[in-house]
Amino acid sequence: MPERQHAEIEWNEGGVPVSTRFADPYFSLADGLAETRHVFLAGNDLPARFVPGFHIAELGIGTGLNLLAALIAWREAGMEGPLRYTGFEAYPMTAHEIDRALSAFPEAHAMAGPLIAAWHAGATRIENDMLHATLVFGDARETLPTWPGRADAWFLDGFAPARNPELWSPELMAQVAAHTAPGGTAATYTAAGFVRRGLARAGFNVERRPGFGRKRHMTVANRA
Numbered sequence: 001m002p003e004r005q006h007a008e009i010e011w012n013e014g015g016v017p018v019s020t021r022f023a024d025p026y027f028s029l030a031d032g033l034a035e036t037r038h039v040f041l042a043g044n045d046l047p048a049r050f051v052p053g054f055h056i057a058e059l060g061i062g063t064g065l066n067l068l069a070a071l072i073a074w075r076e077a078g079m080e081g082p083l084r085y086t087g088f089e090a091y092p093m094t095a096h097e098i099d100r101a102l103s104a105f106p107e108a109h110a111m112a113g114p115l116i117a118a119w120h121a122g123a124t125r126i127e128n129d130m131l132h133a134t135l136v137f138g139d140a141r142e143t144l145p146t147w148p149g150r151a152d153a154w155f156l157d158g159f160a161p162a163r164n165p166e167l168w169s170p171e172l173m174a175q176v177a178a179h180t181a182p183g184g185t186a187a188t189y190t191a192a193g194f195v196r197r198g199l200a201r202a203g204f205n206v207e208r209r210p211g212f213g214r215k216r217h218m219t220v221a222n223r224a
């Protein structure tokens, strides 16, 4: 098994982790949680589409902020049983770094105990009443093709496509499509042309929507 790689980060003045490998922040410098809600939750029409057993998958789980935002929405929607969540990650942060990054979002941090504990223990499963999560470590180009699951909603959250093109390639978007349940959706903050074309070629109906904050556009996709 190849040795696991790790995140290389520095912290900006606002407490946001910035990847030095990709020269890009992990989430919006303005308000990461609000961005997550706009792009990934509303972009996938959540919480309206939540049903028992709903399964979200994410390319680039990073700090887990998106997972926690989804979990808050799941709880607020009063859903029965656990949310299913699979997070792909090639360069995991340490549990301490995740704890530090999430401390900027008290609402999310308050829910982060099981995630941080699992991370600390090197576990790849989190199972409790509210969440059944699987962490898939390694390059998503290698791990996604062999993943046996199918998600109802995808959070496509690589670093900026120009800096992290491997996480947005047409081949990987085809794998995302192949691992999407019928009627499933995907959302991302980017409106980069090659990402949109890759999703369309993979069989998604692709739509441009207003982006978060200063970003004019973002992308949503569905497999009707």
Ligand SMILES: C[S@@+](CC[C@H](N)C(=O)[O-])C[C@H]1O[C@@H](n2cnc3c(N)ncnc32)[C@H](O)[C@@H]1O
Binding pocket: 007, 025, 026, 027, 059, 060, 061, 062, 063, 064, 065, 066, 067, 088, 089, 090, 091, 092, 138, 139, 140, 141, 157, 158, 159, 164, 166, 167
């Ligand atoms: C913008 S950050 C994600 C932020 C995260 N969703 C959050 O809520 O904090 C992009 C993530 O993609 C990961 N990544 C980059 N290339 C990857 C690859 N080839 N396979 C899997 N993950 C990758 C990075 O390590 C990073 O965690």
